[in-house]
Amino acid sequence: MKWKLPYLSNKGKIAKPSIWVAILIILAVLPLFIKSPYLIHIINMTFIYILVTVSFRTILTSGQLPLAHAGFMGIGAYVSAIAAKTFGVSPWLSIPLGALVAMGVGILIGYPFARLRAVYYAMISLFFGMLIISGVKAFAKWTGGAAGLTGIPPLFGFNKVPYYYFFLGLTAVSLLILYRLESSRPGLNWKAIAQSYMVAASVGINEARYRIIASAIGCLFAGIAGATYAHYSTVVGPTSFSFMATIMLLIYVVVGGVGNFTGPIIGIFLLMTVPELLRGFREYVPYISAAIVLIVVFLMPKGVTGLVKSFLSWLAELWKSRRTNDAP
Amino acid sequence: MLLELHKVSKHFSGLVAVDNFNMSIDAGELVGLIGPNGAGKSTIFNLITGVLPVTKGKIIFDGEDITDKRPHEVAELGVGRTFQLNPLFSDFTVLENVVASFHLRPKSSVLSALLNTTTYRKHEASIKEQAMEILKLLGLDKVKDELGKHLPHGHRLVLGIARALAVKPKLLLLDEPTRGMSLEEIDLALGAIERVCQQGVTIVLVEHNMEVIDFCDRVVVMSFGRKIAEGSIDQVRKNEEVIKAYLGDINAA
Numbered sequence: 279m280k281w282k283l284p285y286l287s288n289k290g291k292i293a294k295p296s297i298w299v300a301i302l303i304i305l306a307v308l309p310l311f312i313k314s315p316y317l318i319h320i321i322n323m324t325f326i327y328i329l330v331t332v333s334f335r336t337i338l339t340s341g342q343l344p345l346a347h348a349g350f351m352g353i354g355a356y357v358s359a360i361a362a363k364t365f366g367v368s369p370w371l372s373i374p375l376g377a378l379v380a381m382g383v384g385i386l387i388g389y390p391f392a393r394l395r396a397v398y399y400a401m402i403s404l405f406f407g408m409l410i411i412s413g414v415k416a417f418a419k420w421t422g423g424a425a426g427l428t429g430i431p432p433l434f435g436f437n438k439v440p441y442y443y444f445f446l447g448l449t450a451v452s453l454l455i456l457y458r459l460e461s462s463r464p465g466l467n468w469k470a471i472a473q474s475y476m477v478a479a480s481v482g483i484n485e486a487r488y489r490i491i492a493s494a495i496g497c498l499f500a501g502i503a504g505a506t507y508a509h510y511s512t513v514v515g516p517t518s519f520s521f522m523a524t525i526m527l528l529i530y531v532v533v534g535g536v537g538n539f540t541g542p543i544i545g546i547f548l549l550m551t552v553p554e555l556l557r558g559f560r561e562y563v564p565y566i567s568a569a570i571v572l573i574v575v576f577l578m579p580k581g582v583t584g585l586v587k588s589f590l591s592w593l594a595e596l597w598k599s600r601r602t603n604d605a606p
Numbered sequence: 607m608l609l610e611l612h613k614v615s616k617h618f619s620g621l622v623a624v625d626n627f628n629m630s631i632d633a634g635e636l637v638g639l640i641g642p643n644g645a646g647k648s649t650i651f652n653l654i655t656g657v658l659p660v661t662k663g664k665i666i667f668d669g670e671d672i673t674d675k676r677p678h679e680v681a682e683l684g685v686g687r688t689f690q691l692n693p694l695f696s697d698f699t700v701l702e703n704v705v706a707s708f709h710l711r712p713k714s715s716v717l718s719a720l721l722n723t724t725t726y727r728k729h730e731a732s733i734k735e736q737a738m739e740i741l742k743l744l745g746l747d748k749v750k751d752e753l754g755k756h757l758p759h760g761h762r763l764v765l766g767i768a769r770a771l772a773v774k775p776k777l778l779l780l781d782e783p784t785r786g787m788s789l790e791e792i793d794l795a796l797g798a799i800e801r802v803c804q805q806g807v808t809i810v811l812v813e814h815n816m817e818v819i820d821f822c823d824r825v826v827v828m829s830f831g832r833k834i835a836e837g838s839i840d841q842v843r844k845n846e847e848v849i850k851a852y853l854g855d856i857n858a859a
Binding site: 458459467474477481 | 655657676677678681682686687689692693694695696697698702705706707708709710714716719720722726730769770772773
């Protein structure tokens with residue numbers, strides 16, 4: 279099977295730590311200036327989806343296309359919601375529980391699925407995602423079925439601002455963990471496997487083990503995002519975790535640029551946050567999104583972040599050549 | 607005896623690729639495995655390294671039965687190898703290729719990588735140093751920041767050897783290390799093989815280039831999955847069955 283995922287490089291450092299600290303500080307004081315709860319809500323949803331999409335890309339780096347990823351978000355959401363609503367568990371306990379269950383399922387399916395590569399893995403994970411949705415619909419007594427589950431105990435009541443700080447902290451810490459993993463030995467192994475599993479095995483990298491680790495970590499963070507989302511929105515329905523939801527994650531990653539850790543973040547911002555802010559033109563939003571996707575796919579094969587990088591290195595080249603030309 | 611293949615057979619649904627093949631390699635030897643195209647030489651490598659399952663027979667490496675071991679386990683025991691096609695991680699730089707290949711020694715846990723512990727950082731620093739040493743040994747240090755896919759063909763194959771050395775192998779299996787190379791590139795590859803030999807690594811290589819074969823202490827000749835001759839190059843050259851395998855049966859014509 280020649281079909282292979284595009285290579286996911288992570289050359290150099292993603293900007294300087296100081297830039298990230300600055301962004302964090304700006305985000306920390308932002309709620310003091312934003313009075314609209316709706317705007318805060320959009321930013322909260324952005325945080326949640328950044329977490330889901332970045333964890334989706336983590337599995338991508340190991341060379342697998344996890345088409346059940348939104349489903350794992352669903353596992354986290356439903357497990358935590360049912361534990362809290364039906365069994366009266368505190369959300370502070372049910373959220374880790376939901377996340378761990380998502381990770382556990384990720385590991386369990388990781389074992390048989392690790393034998394499958396590329397398009398076969400994509401297919402089987404697609405079916406697994408459908409299975410999750412069918413499960414939600416079949417056990418309507420617990421999950422509320424297709425209509426959704428309502429009345430989930432909220433984490434902080436109905437003021438959006440505490441959630442804002444909660445999601446900011448959660449996303450920042452999670453991204454730090456995922457970035458650390460990707461830019462160190464495990465990430466190197468994931469990328470090695472993705473490029474050539476034969477060569478990787480010949481230097482002693484256990485392909486199955488590292489694919490399962492990627493799957494476990496990706497599913498853990500998808501589960502965290504799903505569980506916190508459940509106790510934020512207090513309502514969950516199966517459509518948020520369907521195959522289409524996973525395809526949206528894929529689109530965010532592709533538009534932002536698969537090759538960069540920041541790619542999914544840019545993709546979410548362009549395709550989720552901005553259209554949400556333009557809700558005055560709601561009927562045009564699908565067209566704008568479609569246009570962005572088409573432009574990126576045809577003109578920027580490495581996504582927006584890839585284009586920015588090429589542009590920066592082009593500028594640097596230009597700068598260098600001008601300096602050498604100016605020199606006597 | 608470092609490596610011993612005992613009556614090894616490999617069948618591909620009816621086709622017998624390797625038939626009752628025996629071979630033993632002593633530590634420190636440089637052995638050439640030769641034979642016409644399709645004789646099953648690369649298959650032997652794939653059987654030793656666990657890429658293909660053995661149909662019948664036994665493979666012993668360093669006193670341990672490795673017949674049913676998986677590729678990464680065989681690597682862990684100290685067998686390094688190169689591949690004919692796709693010899694490297696093409697989207698890593700030359701240095702990254704070797705650094706990534708240092709997965710086994712020293713080994714570090716996912717947790718220590720995540721926490722960026724001092725031990726982990728020491729490991730990675732020493733890996734980088736050792737990787738640079740290997741690149742210097744094989745004459746690749748000048749291109750260390752090139753992407754694998756941008757390397758000229760000869761350098762790619764030599765990088766394959768560098769990658770395999772990162773496993774710190776007792777036994778190195780080189781699959782056509784000078785395949786399709788220009789004369790200068792062959793010099794680069796030969797120099798690399800010679801220096802690896804001097805490090806005391808046992809090498810088995812599959813090769814068609816006689817210039818490389820002349821380096822070998824001993825050759826094993828294969829044809830249609832069977833061993834047809836074994837010995838010094840001069841002995842093998844005179845062997846009638848070898849001549850028949852390469853040139854066809856002259857008497858039959």
